[in-house]
Amino acid sequence: SAVISQKPSRDICQRGTSLTIQCQVDSQVTMMFWYRQQPGQSLTLIATANQGSEATYESGFVIDKFPISRPNLTFSTLTVSNMSPEDSSIYLCSVQGWAENPPSYEQYFGPGTRLTVT
Amino acid sequence: GENVEQHPSTLSVQEGDSAVIKCTYSDSASNYFPWYKQELGKRPQLIIDIRSNVGEKKDQRIAVTLNKTAKHFSLHITETQPEDSAVYFCAATLTNTDKLIFGTGTRLQVFP
Numbered sequence: 096s097a098v099i100s101q102k103p104s105r106d107i108c109q110r111g112t113s114l115t116i117q118c119q120v121d122s123q124v125t126m127m128f129w130y131r132q133q134p135g136q137s138l139t140l141i142a143t144a145n146q147g148s149e150a151t152y153e154s155g156f157v158i159d160k161f162p163i164s165r166p167n168l169t170f171s172t173l174t175v176s177n178m179s180p181e182d183s184s185i186y187l188c189s190v191q192g193w194a195e196n197p198p199s200y201e202q203y204f205g206p207g208t209r210l211t212v213t
Numbered sequence: 214g215e216n217v218e219q220h221p222s223t224l225s226v227q228e229g230d231s232a233v234i235k236c237t238y239s240d241s242a243s244n245y246f247p248w249y250k251q252e253l254g255k256r257p258q259l260i261i262d263i264r265s266n267v268g269e270k271k272d273q274r275i276a277v278t279l280n281k282t283a284k285h286f287s288l289h290i291t292e293t294q295p296e297d298s299a300v301y302f303c304a305a306t307l308t309n310t311d312k313l314i315f316g317t318g319t320r321l322q323v324f325p
Contacts, residue, residue, distance in 0.1 A: 201247070202247065
C-alpha cells in the first residue's frame with residue numbers, strides 16, 4: 096500500500112481566511128481524491144484531483160471554494176477558501192494504489208487534516 | 214447516482230460474539246465494495262473488499278458477502294475482540310468510475 100502524508104495535521108483558522116492542505120504520496124499514483132468528514136459523519140467526496148488537468152468536483156462542491164492543484168503524480172493540494180465555521184471538518188486525501196495479492200486497485204487514505212474555523 | 218445505505222448505526226456485542234453489518238446499494242453497475250475501519254482520531258483503514266465477480270471473501274475473522282441480485286453486501290466479524298471496537302464504513306463504486314460512495318457508518322462496541 097502507498098504511504099500518504101498530509102500537512103498540516105490540524106489547524107485553527109479565523110473565518111474569512113484560506114488554508115492549503117498538502118498531500119504527499121511515496122509513489123506515483125494516477126488517481127487522487129479529496130474527502131471531507133464532518134464530526135461524527137461519513138466521508139463525502141469533494142473532488143478527484145487529475146494530473147495535468149482541472150479537478151473534477153462532486154455535486155455541492157465548487158472550484159472557487161475548494162481549488163485543487165495536482166502538479167505531479169505524487170502530490171496534490173486542496174485549498175479551503177474564505178472559510179466559515181461550517182467548514183470545520185477533517186479533510187482527507189486518498190489515493191488509488193496497486194495491491195499485489197490479488198492484483199487489483201485499492202484506495203488508501205491519508206491521516207487527515209483537522210480544521211477548526213472560529 | 215449511487216446511494217449506499219448502512220445498518221445498524223450502532224452495534225454492541227459481547228467479546229467472542231459475532232457482529233454483522235449490512236449495506237445496500239442502488240447502482241446495479243457498481244463492481245467494487247470495500248470496507249473500512251476507522252478508530253477514533255485515525256484514518257479509515259481498508260480491512261477487506263469484494264468485487265462483483267465474487268460472492269464471498271474471507272480473511273481470518275472477517276468476511277464479506279455480496280448478493281448482486283438483491284444489491285446488498287455484508288461484513289461479518291467472528292470472535293469479536295475489544296480492539297474491533299471502531300466505526301466501520303462500507304462503500305461502493307460509482308458506475309464506470311473509481312469514485313467511492315460511502316455508507317453512513319456503524320459504530321461497533323465490543324464489551325469485554
